[in-house]
Amino acid sequence: GQNIDQPTEMTATEGAIVQINCTYQTSGFNGLFWYQQHAGEAPTFLSYNVLDGLEEKGRFSSFLSRSKGYSYLLLKELQMKDSASYLCAVRDTGTGFQKLVFGTGTRLLVSP
């Protein structure tokens, strides 16, 4: 089976740092993705982790621990435009094919 858990909603203030956690249980694993989705728009790719450790890309960083089935997305120096939903997705190979399985998303609200 597949189970991907993220907090439903988080709030933070402009300029702060926020960490969005994701835990997963899948029958196969070949990478974890984070996507950003603004209301009414398509998801856009943020980061990808397949090995344990931290991947940094500008204000955004993503961490993966495969043994714990855990990832987080770290957003630094928050800006108002970062208010969006953040989707954790796992590339699941359990059925023999690769597909992206998404969590329900974490809605982040950045306030002034």
Added chain:
Amino acid sequence: DTGVSQNPRHKITKRGQNVTFRCDPISEHNRLYWYRQTLGQGPEFLTYFQNEAQLEKSRLLSDRFSAERPKGSFSTLEIQRTEQGDSAMYLCASSLVSGGFTEAFFGQGTRLTVV
């Protein structure tokens, strides 16, 4: 524009009618996915194609749903005898699978409302 293109962007239909959506992936991409997303939820996997072959279908995809990708280029998703529960955003994504990292790019989606 070389991104993933979906048409129409919005569709309102009466219950019981058939609808068809189209997705044009990024031209060199060999993999194409269909997802469905309802308000406040993440995208749910429906099906995907590797070139023209449909490799996997979710159990969410009832017999009323059918997807095709003739010639491994654009894809269509048809819903027959629509029901109110079919109201959702239908997202298409494509990626290039050639070993290693394969990021999926999403289209803007088709929002279906069944009345």
